[in-house]
Amino acid sequence: MKIYLANPRGFCAGVDRAIEIVERAIEKHDSPIYVRHEVVHNKYVVNNLKNKGAIFVDEISEVPSGSVVIYSAHGVSQAVRKEANDISAIIYDATCPLVTKVHKEVIRRQKNNHQVILIGHAGHPEVEGTLGQSSEEDKITLVESVNDIRELNFSNERDISYTTQTTLSVDDTAEVIEALKDKYPSVQSPKKSDICYATQNRQDSVKEVIKQSEILIVIGSKNSSNSNRLKEIADNQGKPAYLIDSSSDIEDQWLNDVDSVGITAGASAPEILVQEVVSYLMSNGGQEIIEVEGAQESVNFPVPSSLKN
Ligand code: SF4
The missing domain is CATH 3.40.50.11270 (Rossmann fold)
Known part of the structure; x- marks a missing residue:
């Protein structure tokens, strides 16, 4: 394998x-x-x-x-x-800092009297935080799907702009944005720099890996939005995909007659868990480990100066 x-x-x-x-x-x-x-x-x-x-x-x-x-x-x-x-x-x-940028942008747009639309999942803490940047009387509107866009009834005369939850599926979001642009052709997009590089890169890398794999294992917790989105990429291509916290969640039947397994990890899952899964698979039929090359990342966000030594 x-x-x-x-x-x-x-x-x-x-x-x-x-x-x-x-x-x-x-x-x-x-x-x-x-x-x-x-x-x-x-x-x-x-x-x-x-x-x-x-x-x-x-x-x-x-x-x-x-x-x-x-x-x-x-x-x-x-x-x-x-x-x-x-x-x-x-x-x-x-x-x-990428979420903070979204907050600042939302506040700026609202000061300029824009109706802000947030594309995201209701109840996710990031969405609650972003919605909570607005005042009671000037609420941000949350949309989750193309259907929600159909329900919007803002006037086309109004300045409208949108932003997105950082960890959404880039492909699914593209559909919602297209529907939004169809309905409100002058809707203003977020700045390119507000898009989360890590979400995009992890989703791109999974697409490469599943080209070569019969099943996908995503290491991440069930409440991790970006990990769920990685699993969905395989789901959408009809490939069995499993979201696990650790190697102890792997079920033997997943590996029956499987010659190739793709592995990724959500943005909040540490490498030690990946290596445990790899060791488990190597002890259970694994023969070769192949690192599939993808985007190089060099982003670093410093901690607040009050916590530096
Ligand atoms: S996935 Fe990581 S880099 Fe992207 S917004 Fe979330 S915490 Fe920030």
């Missing part, structure tokens, strides 16, 4: 930075450190940080006054920021 490894895969610069912020904050302050929401959507990473002294909470109301609070990589609404300020928390912001 041949094992094809997607490149790039796993951690992106935003996830690297978020984890480093939590680790450095734990070193700098006495435990406990409160992290609002899972800092990144990965069980292994979250458990590791819990063991080091991080406490994950869903709401700021669960945090005692004056504590250290870290916002997750997905970003937070203005209301959450206010709530944290109100309890005099010491705050570190692990929001990915």
Whole structure:
């Protein structure tokens, strides 16, 4: 059995930075450190940080006054920021800089009186954070599908612009954007630099890997948006695909009569989990490991200066 490894895969610069912020904050302050929401959507990473002294909470109301609070990589609404300020928390912001760029752009467009449309999945923390950049009276409209675009009834006279959740499928988003442009020809697009390089690169690399593989294994947690989108690329091509947290989730029957397995990892899944899966497969019929070359990445987001040594 041949094992094809997607490149790039796993951690992106935003996830690297978020984890480093939590680790450095734990070193700098006495435990406990409160992290609002899972800092990144990965069980292994979250458990590791819990063991080091991080406490994950869903709401700021669960945090005692004056504590250290870290916002997750997905970003937070203005209301959450206010709530944290109100309890005099010491705050570190692990929001990915690419998500922060989206927030700034949304605020700028709204100041210019635009109706902003966000393409994303309802309930995802990044979407809640972006929706929460607007005021009550000037709401951002969330759309999830081409059907939602049909329901929109804004006047064509109005300035309209859109932005997207960073971890969506590039292909699915393209369909929704096309429908939006059909309905509102003068709709304004986000800046090119607002598109997440890591999402695009990981999706491109999976497309290469599944050309050569009968099945795809995606290492990532079930609540990881970008990992689910990677699995969907194989699903859409009719290839069996499995989203797993670790090698212990692999079922023997997946590998029956399979000569080639593609492997990738979501942006929040560490390489150690990939290597465990590769070792498992090599002990269960694997004969050759092939790294499939893809885009080179050199993006690095520094941690806040207050956490530098
Ligand atoms: S996937 Fe993109 S937007 Fe999300 S944390 Fe990584 S670099 Fe940032």
